[in-house]
Amino acid sequence: MKTVADAGKERWQVETLEPALKKAPERAASFTTISGRPIERLYTPEDVEGIDYDRDINNPGAFPYTRGIHPTGYRGKLWTMRQFAGFGTPEETNERYKALLGAGSTGLSVAFDLPTLMGRDPDHELSLGETGKCGVNVTSLADMETLFDGIRLADITTSMTINSPAAMIFAMYLVVAEKQGADWKTISGTIQNDILKEFIAQKEYIFPPRPSMRIITDIFAFCATEVPKWNTISVSGYHIREAGATALQELAFTLRDGLEYVHWGVEAGLDVDAFVPQISFFFNAHSDFFEEIAKYRAARKIWAEAMRGQFGARNERSWKLRFHSQTAGVSLTAQQPYNNVVRTALQALSAVLGGTNSLHTNSLDEALALPTAEAATLALRTQQIIAHESGVANLVDPLGGSYFVEKLTKDMEDGTLAYFEAIDRMGGMVSAIERGFPQQEIAESSYRFQQAFERKEKIMVGVNAFVQANDSPIGILYIDESAAEIQLAKLESLRKTRDNDAVQRSLERLGAAARTTENLMPRILDAVRTYATVGEMCDALRDVWGEYEEVPII
């Protein structure tokens, strides 16, 4: 039997490879991942020599959780099939949620429109033309009540993609739960609430970085005691990746953001183990199959080691990284949209092989519009087919032990730690953002990718190769101004029927609280109960903290 020592890649190169190359060269001079990382033609035991199974990989459910956080993996429980959805009015979106639940999705995920995301009411100048277009409009508690009408919050988990006004939207959800008789101590779900990536990539910031971090640590503290099963944050790489980062940058910036939140929570006086178990993550599931799998495995290892090591967390739940993933929107094409079904399936498969705890699969029409009901159903079926027909959920971490995957996992870890060092030298992530460091990295990577695409070094089937002259158009979901009209009318009516004095008082108390260090959540809950609007509550805080304006980096 050959030992690792005489498996000799070098010998194989001389004896076997070179003669083959002389007869026929390879298709390209080099092969790289979509991120530009060079990949060798072959990985052997030599490539994993320095890796110790027990110390660096270990079995699932055992530190450092490289192979997964649950010993039974998907044999125990499948990942949550959590399809992101929302458009138009709360009534329309409520219907779509019922349809998705009926079709077998196992968790809800709310997409809000730009006015809601940006803390603006539908009648604000900047909201014109935007209401209901990119997600559902939620202006007040009344809309949240409609959104979940007929859906029992005690029986499902809901993820809400909301950042700057996360505290307000979360408070609305809590009040709806309360009105339904659901217990805050047992309800579960997630708010994205990750402001650092807004400054870096998604750009839905309102307030400057430091007050924004204050709201987040307030939410950590509030939920630690009041809503203990809730994921207070979904530290996100998805958007960082969509903005043009490489897989390594996505991993490094996301995890470093996570470390930043832990640091700020500790500085705010919280015990690490009191709030870290409620931190969750959100990664992209992009096109390079193995790079993504390595990324997820490295993420678990790096987080576990940082929590136990750097932060001294003692609770196992603080060490175990839990993540949602979404297939890469940026990889979908407007040309030949049915190709997107294939892209999404492969990306979803890589997320599953990487051990994702929750997954959203994009619809085939999303380069064109928000998904039609049919396209959304097919996206869900994609997950169900992977879960029930492919066999990959029969065991835990099937690719563990692959020389390639283990080497790539290690490389991702090393690259991430190098980024951590660089960012630490800048004084941490908030400082790095203030300097424009991650934004610059992303701008460079995205330009580099675009150039590679235009030189056909990176192929997108149907776009720069295999182009079809007569691409048959498909029917898309067209959202007109009727949602805006309905929401505006509701707002007008709300302002006549609610107790405006109570609203005013609650807003004043919210503004006053913002000037002290008291936890803002109780004040926000009070305001929400008076039917103060998202815009009104955010304006109360804008008056105290001002608005952030970025210096654009091209």
Next chain:
Amino acid sequence: MRKLRVVIAKPGLDGHDRGAKVIARALRDAGMEVIYTGLRQTPEMIASTALQEDADVIGLSILSGAHNHIAPRLMDLLKARGLDDVLVVIGGIIPDVDIPKLKEMGIKGIFLPGTPMQQIVDFIEQNARARV
């Protein structure tokens, strides 16, 4: 002939600026003078910038579905300020059904997902006129 002056703008609330920034850089590399306005621009702000910066071209990046609201307002403002010979182009997500109306308003170029940077550079070079 002086360099073409291009204002690249992100109107409305949408913060997806990857495309806008990549195009801005490509135009700069192609020898144009590029002014990137940053995010959250109203039509008024864009028209003002175009006037102040002596723009020959305005490139709007719109992915949010707000184009039917923003475009007519901008075109009206440009006309009112005597800027109707500025070349206006849009890049982003625009449903096919909305394209004819945008063209009628005077938006000469509409670039959908997958458009190569060079195509946009060429279009601008061929259709813009350096205003002096």
